[in-house]
Amino acid sequence: MIQAAISKKLGHKKNAFETEFTIHIKTGDFVAIKGKSGSGKTTLLRLLSGLEKPDKGLISSDSEEWYNSETKTFVKTQNRNVGFVFQDYALFPNMTVRQNLEYGNKNEDQKLIKELLEITELDQIQNQYPNTISGGQKQRVALARALVTKPKYLFLDEPLSALDLDLRTKLQEYLIEIHKKYQLTIIMVSHDELEILNLANKVIELEDGKVLQQGSVSEVLQIESGENQKTIQGRILALNPDTREVTFSAFGNIITTPIAKEKFATLQVGQIILIDLDLKKIRVKP
Numbered sequence: 644m645i646q647a648a649i650s651k652k653l654g655h656k657k658n659a660f661e662t663e664f665t666i667h668i669k670t671g672d673f674v675a676i677k678g679k680s681g682s683g684k685t686t687l688l689r690l691l692s693g694l695e696k697p698d699k700g701l702i703s704s705d706s707e708e709w710y711n712s713e714t715k716t717f718v719k720t721q722n723r724n725v726g727f728v729f730q731d732y733a734l735f736p737n738m739t740v741r742q743n744l745e746y747g748n749k750n751e752d753q754k755l756i757k758e759l760l761e762i763t764e765l766d767q768i769q770n771q772y773p774n775t776i777s778g779g780q781k782q783r784v785a786l787a788r789a790l791v792t793k794p795k796y797l798f799l800d801e802p803l804s805a806l807d808l809d810l811r812t813k814l815q816e817y818l819i820e821i822h823k824k825y826q827l828t829i830i831m832v833s834h835d836e837l838e839i840l841n842l843a844n845k846v847i848e849l850e851d852g853k854v855l856q857q858g859s860v861s862e863v864l865q866i867e868s869g870e871n872q873k874t875i876q877g878r879i880l881a882l883n884p885d886t887r888e889v890t891f892s893a894f895g896n897i898i899t900t901p902i903a904k905e906k907f908a909t910l911q912v913g914q915i916i917l918i919d920l921d922l923k924k925i926r927v928k929p
Contacts, residue, residue, distance in 0.1 A: 644667075644668065644669055644670050644704065644705055645666070645667075645668040645691060645702070645703070645704055645796070645828070645830075646666070646667050646668075646701075646702070646703050647664060647665065647666050647690075647691060647700070647701065647702040647703075648664070648665045648700050648701055649663075649664050649665075649690060649697040649699070649700030649701065649702060649710070650662060650663045650664070650697060650698055650699055650700055651686065651690060651695070651696075651697045651698045652698055653683075653686065653852070660851070660852055661852065662683045662686060662687075662852035662853065663852065663853050663854075664683070664687050664690070664849075664853070664854055665854060666687075666847055666854060666857060667857075668828060668830065668845070669828075669845075670705075670828055671826060671827075671828055672828055672829075672844060672845050673822055673828075673829045673831070673842055673843045673844050673845070674828075674829065674830045674831065674843060674844075674845045674846070674847060675831050675832075675833050675838075675839040675842065675843035675845070675846050675847070675860075676688065676830065676831065676832045676833070676846075676847045676848075676849065677832075677833060677834060677836075677839060677846060677847070677848050677849070677863075678834075678848055678849035678850055678855070679850070680834075682849040682850055682851060682852065683849050683851075683852040683853075684832045684834075684849055685800055685801075685832055686852075687847075687849065688798050688800055688830060688832050690702070691798070691830065692720055692723065692725050692727055692796075692798045693709065693710075693717075693718060693719055693720035693723050693725070694720055694727070696710070696717055697710060697712065698712070699712040700712055704723065704724075704795075704796075709723055723796070724794055724795040724796065725794050725795070725796040725797070725798055726789030726790060726792055726794035726796070726797045726798065727789060727797075727798045727799075727800075728782075728785045728786055728789045728797070728798070728799045728800065728802045729785070729800055729802075730800050730801045730802060730804060732773070732781045732782060732784070732785045733785065734773045734781060734784055734785060734788075735773075736772065736773050736774060737772075738772070738773075739769065739770050739771060739772055740760075740765055740768055740769045740770070740771055740772075740773075740776070740780075740784050741756065741760070741769040741770065743773075743784055743788050744756050744759065744760070744784075744787055744788050744791045745791075746788075747788050747789075747791045747792050748791040748792070752791075755791060755793070756791060759787040759790055759791060760787065762787075762817070762820065762821065762824070763783040763784075763786060763787045763817055764783070765780065765783055765784060765787060768780060778806060778810070779806055779810035779813070779814065782802055782803070782806065782814060783814070783817065785802070786802070786814075786817065786818075786821070790821065790825065793825075794827070795827070795828065796827070796828050796829075796830065797827045797828070797829045797830070798829075798830050798831075799818075799829065799830070799831035799832065800832050801831075801832050801833060801834070802814070802831070803815070803833075803835075803838065804833075804834070804835070809915060811838070812877070812878045812915055813878065815838065815841050815842055816878060816880075818842055819841075819842065819897075822842075831843070836864060839860065839864065840860060840864065841877065843860055844859065844860060845857070845858065845859060845860070846858065846859070846860055846862075846863035846864065847863075848863055877891040877915070877916055877917075877918055878891060878913065878914070878915055878916070879891050879910055879911065879912050879913060879914045879916060880897065880912070881899075881912060882907070882910060882911070882912055884907075886901060887901050887902060887903075887904060887907045888900065888901045888902075889901075889902055889907065889910060889916075891916065891918070
């Protein structure tokens with residue numbers, strides 16, 4: 644659990660403004676931080692992870708204080724049991740994929756490294772260097788490297804925004820699997836509402852450096868039935884021709900639902916689909 648009531652002044656002189664964040668994140672949550680550009684999303688992430696220091700306030704993780712302006716307490720990032728994935732990957736160019744993971748694995752847990760390489764489907768390119776692999780593969784390396792330290796919290800700063808739709812959807816599947824397998828608390832900055840719907844169970848919305856609202860996905864994004872229904876994207880994981888059931892990922896879950904015969908015939912495993920949600924039923928549209 645993370646609790647924070649902090650403030651920090653950003654900018655200089657006439658352009659300076661005060662950010663104020665009061666948040667509560669439960670253990671096991673997948674939290675999305677959303678808001679317009681300049682609203683303070685990345686600043687909040689960096690303050691929680693220890694990459695930046697607040698001006699005043701309190702940040703605690705369960706019973707441990709990470710920051711307390713009154714007692715001058717400030718726990719550094721490396722001592723907060725957190726993993727961080729940046730948008731620009733931040734890989735070591737002179738190290739192979741596997742060496743990038745091994746660098747962060749001080750305990751030399753080869754079993755964990757092997758497991759992460761398999762989960763992120765990097766085992767076939769583990770001996771290649773970052774300049775020889777694709778953007779999607781680099782992001783998977785960055786994700787695996789963040790997990791190799793066995794963090795309690797995983798911080799993601801718009802990790803999928805630079806990827807095309809197909810790669811973004813695939814990476815979302817990795818995040819869903821990793822969130823469940825390692826029972827992490829994940830805090831992710833995202834401006835993509837569909838991505839938030841696919842992954843998160845809680846949303847913190849910021850505006851002008853302050854928390855505008857925080858709550859469940861349906862509350863913050865105002866998912867309603869009828870004319871205001873939302874659409875999310877997903878990838879088909881499996882098809883059962885006997886029952887005409889399609890299995891796909893949505894809301895951080897794996898969902899199976901039957902669909903009409905004529906629609907089922909047009910689908911194939913791996914295909915990206917749109918799912919209309921009206922909170923009562925799920926309809927699949929290829």
